[in-house]
Amino acid sequence: MRRLLAFLAACFLAAPAAAQLAAQPRHLAIELVAESDSPAPGGEVTLALASKPDPGWHGYWKNPGDAGIETTLAWTLPGGVTAGPLEYPVPHRLVIGGLMNYVYEGPFAQFVRLKLPAGLAPGTRLPIAVKADYLVCTNEICVPESAQLSTVLTVGDGSITPERRAQFDQWRRAMPKPLGSAATFAVEGGKMRIGVPWPADQAADGPYFYPLTDGAIAYAAPQTVGRAGDTLVIETQGGGKVPGEVEGVLALDNGRGFEVRAVPGAVPAAAAQAALDWRAVLVAFAGAVLGGLILNVMPCVFPILSLKALGLARAGGDERAARGEALAYSAGVIAVCLALGGILLGLRAGGATVGWAFQLQDPRVIFVLLLLVTAIAFNLAGLFELSAPGAVNRLAAGGKGGAFMTGALAAFVATPCTGPFMAAALGAALVLPTAAALTIFAGLGLGLALPFLAIGFVPALRRRLPKPGPWMATLRHILSVPMFLTALALAWVLGRQAGVDGLVLGLGAVLVAALALWWTGTRQAKGRGLAWAPAAAGIVLALGGMLLVERKPAAATEVAALGAKPFSEDALQSLRAGNKPVFAYFTADWCVTCKVNEKAAIETATVADAFERGGVEVLVGDWTDGDPALGRFIERHNRAGVPLYLWYAPGAAEPRVLPQVLTPAMLAELPTRTGVGG
């Protein structure tokens, strides 16, 4: 024995690093916590290795990256008790000296599930011990550490204290969720391309693929991510090997992660690849310039432009002054377009979880657009005047310095016109990267400024300008017709989205606004002061209608054809206590398979009829935000997460877990097979 000790001592003396390790406190504090201290026999209990690295130190993910090692565990467990694999939360990236590290720099918790044998007597003590070997590093140095952890569990009823549950649920949120749909990958010319199923209408901000399969990708190489329909296409440098399959975790900016398993297969070309991307931006830019050009004949811009142009024509032969003013005007236009674009982009960044397309599906947005377009139409028709031309008159006289302001004003006044006519181009801009989006907004400004630039630089054009006169008023009245048609189209969209009630509410608001504007118009005609007071009051009142229109459509669009209610275990219990057949399904906005099943099977008339006749109650659980309570329920029936479809026949003890790919016939026969059909 003594000889052994001496030998060990010699080993330690010869190993300065290891000796240091024994003498110094550890850099990663680990605590072994059981979710339940009294697990039930035959059941499972989750253990957490709750870890906290010292400031400046980091622990490693399962795949440590270019260097480092994963955690290894050696268990000492009572007979019959078995431990599952170590489960890691979503890591983050740390690049040091060009080498990639997948790490945890803050507190994190790894999970292990213990399985207890059935038949253990309640009250049996279960001493649990584990030796954890792991690496903890700073940017400079690495220390392999070893921790002896232990806890004692007592066989019981599996109860969990609320505090423990809350703590574990918090840790659970950091765990990657099974994606529920299979991914594909392809290696082409040294590049690894991975196609991850991801619904086209779901945002995916800051995606990064953490590979578990070693050698599949070059860890430190940048990843580009594009979208192609319902696929997220990740492209990066390959790792030199062509693996049989690629496993990993897709992580998003919001800290959520999804377990991905990719098999060899076709990967679609990403719509937003770098080369393609810029071509699309160029097309959108050209469209924006053209759109801006068209905006010049919009009645809200035309008067400003013509006043300014006539001012230039009057100035006569001074070429330099004309050019200077044209440039200043253009600068003003482009500056305002960029500023407005910047604000729009800022709003998008603020509401990052909501895509642009989603906003247009919101009846409240349609409601506001309807009011705005109607007001513009009435303005064109001559019901009331905007006071802008007066201000422009003053500015137009100002000459050089005023030119910038005139341009700014023209761009600003043009924005309401921009809405309906440029919606497509601006919508495209909002889904592009910031730089590309701003290019499009600048293009819009350039187009708007183009005629004036031409007038400023080509004297011949100046001499040919038409004289302003009564024909302008006629043109304006004629142009109110397309505006009214636009309003009509918006009213139809509102009706589709919010039903007859929403439509009537919208038209009522339009009526209130129109009457108020009419009143304002009469006051303006008589030259009264405070002409805008009635209009302001009316518009506020009309906009107030927006608050009423919000609720109903939200419920109307959410509820599926089956009259599904939100899932909760209480709701399920009470329905089952009432001896009703229940179909419960679990879905998430990021799950493509779920959406396909809903469209192709669940929300079909066949199923609706069959369920109606069978008196089937439908419960739907939305796991989009990874709710842990829902997660636990899902996990009890299916380790693979969503989609999950459960059929509770009346009186049956256990639900039937339906396949992950549904057909209408499969669902329609459910009530009849259990004999409840009518």
Place this chain on the structure above:
Amino acid sequence: MKTVMLGLATALLAMPAVAEQIVGQPAGNFRLTDMDGRNVALSDYKGKTVVLEWHNPGCPFVRKHYDSGNMQRTQAAAVAGGAVWLTINSGAPGKQGHLSLAEAKGQYARDGSKATRYLLDPKGVVGKGYGAKTTPHLYIVDPAGRLVYQGGIDDKATANPADVTGARNHVTAALAELKAGKPVSVAESRPYGCSVKYAES
């Protein structure tokens, strides 16, 4: 003079700045200064098998193999079999494990290293050219100048010296296969250890 040599080393490097070497392809040539101040080029050893070992004296994984004597035994066996062993330190000045010429000599002596040469690569040019990621990280170049192995020293990715016994030493195995005229059965493995302490670029 020394800076001139380092400049030369950079210029002579026949490969892109960040690249990986491919097994079966000619290994990229390089020239570095060793701890005695001599110039050493890979091409100097044409016709011989060359083992490259990335080294950082402060890394616990390197210590595992030196303090257990495993690395020296592997070096001695390789050299006895007619191979050349080049230990390379790519630690940047100011980073953990960086050594000056004099320090390198001291470290070499203390470790009882059996390597043929100890080379310094403070700019990390050769390390990055070879895609060296960890310490230790090993490469074998055959007498024809082709890369025949890259990866870890063995298959037990731990820092525990007790794991040396029972591990498959990939380098010893590959050298034996080369000598027997057989293809290298494990030509690539995942290297393990500390990250190479390159300069932040």
